[in-house]
Amino acid sequence: MKELDNLLSNQKKYFSSQLIHLSVQDRIAKIKQIRAWICSNQEYIIENCLKDYHKPIAEFYATEINPILNHIDFTLKNIKSWVNRKSVWTPLHLLGTRSKIYYEPKGVCLVISPWNYPFNLTINPLVSAVAAGNCVVVKPSEHTPSTSNILSEMISSIFNKNEVSVVQGDSSVGGYLISLNFDHIFFTGSPEIGKVVMGEAAKNLTSVTLELGGKNHTVVDSNANIKSSAEKIIWSKYVNCGQTCIAVNHVFVHSAIYDDFITALKHTLDKFFENNSDYASVVNEKHFSRLQILQDQCLDNGGRLYYQSPKSSQNNSFPLTLIQVKNWSNPILNSEVFGPILPIVKYTELDDVIDFINSKEKALALYLFTKSKSKISHFIKSTSSGTVAINECMLQYSNPYLLFGGVNNSGIGKVGRNRGFLAFSNEKSVLFQMSGFSVAKFIYPPYTSLKKKLAKLIR
Numbered sequence: 024m025k026e027l028d029n030l031l032s033n034q035k036k037y038f039s040s041q042l043i044h045l046s047v048q049d050r051i052a053k054i055k056q057i058r059a060w061i062c063s064n065q066e067y068i069i070e071n072c073l074k075d076y077h078k079p080i081a082e083f084y085a086t087e088i089n090p091i092l093n094h095i096d097f098t099l100k101n102i103k104s105w106v107n108r109k110s111v112w113t114p115l116h117l118l119g120t121r122s123k124i125y126y127e128p129k130g131v132c133l134v135i136s137p138w139n140y141p142f143n144l145t146i147n148p149l150v151s152a153v154a155a156g157n158c159v160v161v162k163p164s165e166h167t168p169s170t171s172n173i174l175s176e177m178i179s180s181i182f183n184k185n186e187v188s189v190v191q192g193d194s195s196v197g198g199y200l201i202s203l204n205f206d207h208i209f210f211t212g213s214p215e216i217g218k219v220v221m222g223e224a225a226k227n228l229t230s231v232t233l234e235l236g237g238k239n240h241t242v243v244d245s246n247a248n249i250k251s252s253a254e255k256i257i258w259s260k261y262v263n264c265g266q267t268c269i270a271v272n273h274v275f276v277h278s279a280i281y282d283d284f285i286t287a288l289k290h291t292l293d294k295f296f297e298n299n300s301d302y303a304s305v306v307n308e309k310h311f312s313r314l315q316i317l318q319d320q321c322l323d324n325g326g327r328l329y330y331q332s333p334k335s336s337q338n339n340s341f342p343l344t345l346i347q348v349k350n351w352s353n354p355i356l357n358s359e360v361f362g363p364i365l366p367i368v369k370y371t372e373l374d375d376v377i378d379f380i381n382s383k384e385k386a387l388a389l390y391l392f393t394k395s396k397s398k399i400s401h402f403i404k405s406t407s408s409g410t411v412a413i414n415e416c417m418l419q420y421s422n423p424y425l426l427f428g429g430v431n432n433s434g435i436g437k438v439g440r441n442r443g444f445l446a447f448s449n450e451k452s453v454l455f456q457m458s459g460f461s462v463a464k465f466i467y468p469p470y471t472s473l474k475k476k477l478a479k480l481i482r
Contacts, residue, residue, distance in 0.1 A: 031205070033185045034160065047102060047103060050153055064177075069083055075170055078303045078304075082263060086143060087143045091150075094423070094443075095150055105126065105444050111123065118462055120456050121455040122453065122454045126449075127448065129207045132447055135162045135209070135211065135212065137211045153187070154444050158186050162197050171189065171191050201224065202223050205229050208232070209232045210231065214432050232436035234268075236387055237384065237387040239388040241271045241272070241390040242373070242393075242402070243284060246393060246394045246395060247393050250287055252284070253291045257292060257343070259417050265363040266362060268387055271365065273356055276368065302337075304339045304340050308339060315341075326347065326349075329346060351368065373398060373402070380406050386408045388410045388419070390411070391411070392413075393414070426438070428442075466478045466481065
């Protein structure tokens with residue numbers, strides 16, 4: 024691992040000797056180069072990334088290419104205002120001073136990206152880190168090696184390796200990297216690995232952004248639009264074969280519409296898969312087996328297989344599966360499915376569902392389908408999660424003006440708006456005083472009765 028030690032050392036030297044002195048225009052130029060490379064090589068990117076596991080081309084554009092271009096455009100539009108120092112109010116007891124907040128890069132940062140959206144979830148934090156003026160080590164997932172090669176090719180063609188470098192390897196490489204003294208670690212992945220990352224970062228007091236996942240609870244109320252709700256929920260399980268951190272995990276359906284709703288789910292499934300519609304595969308055999316075991320456990324504990332989509336000819340193709348779950352203690356409701364299995368649970372009282380949600384770890388996303396404004400308000404106030412969408416699934420990620428991220432077990436730190444930029448920045452407070460003057464002089468020692476009175480008054 025000596026090579027990794029040297030890489031970090033060289034990046035720290037490069038940052039302090041060169042990068043810290045470059046202007047915001049230099050950052051803009053590099054981000055534009057990333058954009059140009061992606062736009063010029065889209066077919067090449069798709070061809071190679073799909074060697075890792077199959078995804079429909081339409082989904083690749085919608086979930087990998089377009090989110091990156093949107094994030095780059097939003098960053099380029101706003102970066103000049105983000106980097107500007109901000110003046111803050113001066114209280115009366117600091118008369119004569121001026122105060123500002125400066126935004127400086129943290130230094131050398133580590134970006135660890137996942138396998139489910141390996142291109143998007145690598146480039147987006149990289150763009151934020153570059154916008155903030157940092158050096159970056161990128162560790163992509165070992166489960167998507169072709170994508171990692173594309174990332175390495177692109178980054179090496181744009182950046183000096185002492186500024187941005189891609190490090191490939193298995194979990195042992197990632198484990199060693201998180202033990203090093205980086206200035207910030209941005210990790211996207213599971214809560215289990217997130218805890219490991221945070222534990223190692225704590226040894227160096229390295230700040231972290233953890234974009235994790237969670238068991239995203241979904242509720243369909245008695246007055247919900249049944250057809251629309253079914254379509255949106257099935258879509259969240261269809262996209263990327265359900266391997267999305269904000270996909271519906273399971274759905275609670277009001278008893279008054281339960282039968283009609285599961286019928287609507289079946290009709291939607293048939294519609295989505297008609298004409299052999301293209302469908303993503305599970306990333307590898309390990310995760311395919313995990314899903315099969317999860318499904319078997321669910322069925323062994325009282326779940327009933329209701330309906331499945333056709334299987335495609337792709338490797339590791341797992342059918343989109345609807346399972347009726349009667350027992351709220353079924354193990355599948357305590358697991359992050361992260362795949363195309365949809366458990367469906369009947370309920371009668373919304374507060375019972377809320378109690379269930381609040382008894383679990385805080386989710387990355389909660390979804391409620393209803394026309395009742397009072398229930399919407401009650402649901403939002405009574406639960407805690409990273410995000411909420413009402414009568415929709417997953418689209419909250421697409422609004423760059425919304426913050427995105429989890430809470431506690433589902434994540435630490437946010438992206439969206441300027442938060443990605445801030446994650447990689449140190450907000451440095453600076454106070455300016457007139458030479459030779461200070462209000463504090465009125466209470467310098469030696470302490471007299473007058474100074475005691477002044478100390479009490481000055482605040």
